Amino acid sequence: MPPTLGALLRTPHLRLSLLAGQENQDRRVEWVAVSELEDPTPYLEGGELLLTTGVRWAGGVPDLRDYTRRLAERGITALGFAVGVVLEETPEQLRGAADEYGLALVEVGRETPFIAVGKEVSRLLAKEEYEGLSRAFAAQRGLTRAALTGAPAIVDLLARDLGAWVLLLSADGSVRHAAPASAAGRATGLGPELDRLRDAGMRASVSLTSVGEQVSAQPLATGRQVRGFLVVGTGGVLGPDERTLVNAAVSLLSLELERTAHSRTARVHEGVLAALLTGALDPLHPGAERLRETLPAPPVVVAAAGGAGPAHPPEGVLVTEIGGNALLLAGSEIGEDVLREVLEGPVGVSEPAAYGDLAPALSQAERALEAAAARGPGERIVRAGDLPGGLLGLADSPAGARMAGDLLAPLLRERAAAELLSSLRAYLAASGRWDAAAEALGVHRHTLRYRMNRIRELLPGDLDDPDHRAELWIALRLRGVPGR
Structure with a gap:
């Protein structure tokens, strides 16, 4: 669940009470900040739950309207006031000002330390990140299965998962497949952007805003030759999970186009x-x-x-x-x-x-x-x-074997290559959960941690990078690496 203000209020052991801003319970809490400054806004980014004890008001409560107005204008999610530390009750002025400026005001009981609130927000943020990563891996597995039936299935599934329109373009910019079909006309006018991508290289991408839409385009290539482009149009900026899914689709489509090109090539015989x-x-x-x-x-x-x-x-x-x-x-x-x-x-x-x-x-x-x-x-x-057609058909082709071998070469050169490859596959399949991966392998979690540290030392990429994880997963599938 996302770390919203309402989620914190519903956490029994925190014993928080909402005094103002009932309509703000759905707002996200990006972080917890503690400040006793008269004006803490220069040190805030917006989205925080700001906690204070009111220690500066020990000699008398000043006019709190300006203080509350600045917090509201800064865009914090809520202000939390701790009672029983300096003041026994939340000042009425603070309640009134919070109502006036639409700021959520939360009362923190004497028995609740600020650090408990911070830990709960950190826990919810970590849980949200894990759930997002799990969804991304599940979506990537769905794309891999779709690749069995070819590039159009990948495009259709990507459009459905993102709630977006998606175009698969040939190297010359013509439409190979559009999801939905009515999106084919959106390729018009992309020529200059595609030219920029051809000149920039295979790792480049371009983003532009058009009529309230966010449009991104990436080249599809497994070497220096660009074989096509993937264009995605959404109603807003993609989040980390959605970007991971797009990058997985780029890898799958690049391999599929390479396989298709290879299947049309014949040697000259006598x-x-x-x-x-x-x-x-x-x-x-x-x-x-x-x-x-x-x-x-x-x-x-x-x-x-x-x-x-x-x-x-x-x-x-x-x-x-x-x-x-x-x-x-x-x-x-x-x-x-x-x-x-x-x-x-x-x-x-x-x-x-x-x-x-x-x-x-x-x-x-x-x-x-x-x-x-x-x-x-x-x-x-x-x-x-x-x-099998699609991507997994590459397992029997020189192109797939070459690309998978190049990516996994640092591990393949090791004496314990089989253990390292199976450990990497189990780790990725378990979305990075140590206990689940170790259980799947039948080894102790410390053994798996040792192997993964060795893998991190050998591989040139960052194993925490979702793009690198997706490429490694595809390479392992192409080489048929078992889970044990």
Whole structure:
């Protein structure tokens, strides 16, 4: 619960009484200050619960209207007066002035020390921060799950959690996805700001105010190449929890765009089949009539397998050997029995594709082959459509492995790398709670504290930085680090 004035008044052991300002109970108490100065306002920021004993009024109560007016204008949340220290009752003048200037006035009983009030406010502030951090981690896990279905799902969930409109833009500034869809028109006029971001680098961001809205834009990149932009529009300035969520979405979307770009890239191979797969040879060209006679009708699939292909494949099936792997092109209706007959060992099969989309199909087949090789002998054929998409699909790609490895490299070089990685994962999964993380690992909390101190020494970033935590969590997920 937030540390409001009402929350303090409802705390039984403080025994506080509200004498004026009933309407102010929902105001936040940012801190507790104690002052006996005639004018403490130069030392206040606003939002405080100011406590005083009235010691300067021992010889007689002066006119308190100016004193109360200055406190109200400074924006303090409430004034707390301790009775039974100097004066046995709260001065009537103070009550009247508080009513006049709309200042909440609280009476603090003789049995309540000021430090007890300060400790309760500190406790409530710490509880609020912990609850906010827990909400942020839960929202980040939701974004990670959404990444399984691709970038649009991340954008939709981010817009819902923030109560904002969100745009995913391509590198040229065009709209890839908008949440809600009606927000697509807000991309108009962002061109100059996007140019500034391209020049500033991948860690830059830009914020601007437009028609009562707060708009922020950040580049999406995993290296020096910007692959897109994330734009968020809200009704006000984002708080720490919301900024953490946006930064997590930036990391996830950057990885997703990198994965998508990688899946569209094909190596240049030799031979006719390689030319077909890379688009160097167009079977639909008017001069390719004889070639079309030997090709299966679209849609087609690409299959990849370890080892060599057959010397005499079935009719309508093209096979070649490149880099020690066999590549096959066939009609999408090809059955698994034919694939087993033609190809040996684990096999990866793409989704059906047109001849203009053979390069992405080849990437799908190669990724499916990697998954098939990692599985048991009973699952020799893996189809790309059965694999997870989105961010977690990066676990099988060079881009994801490289980025996760770079981030975790200081830990991976240690002799106790497995213990450090599992401890870091448990610590992040428990939102930094020592007891819960230690219990999940099955170790004593002092053992975990020793490991986390070592991790803090090794990692270049600040483990208390929510952005760094989010990047570490994603890297651990990509590397498949277990919780133990």
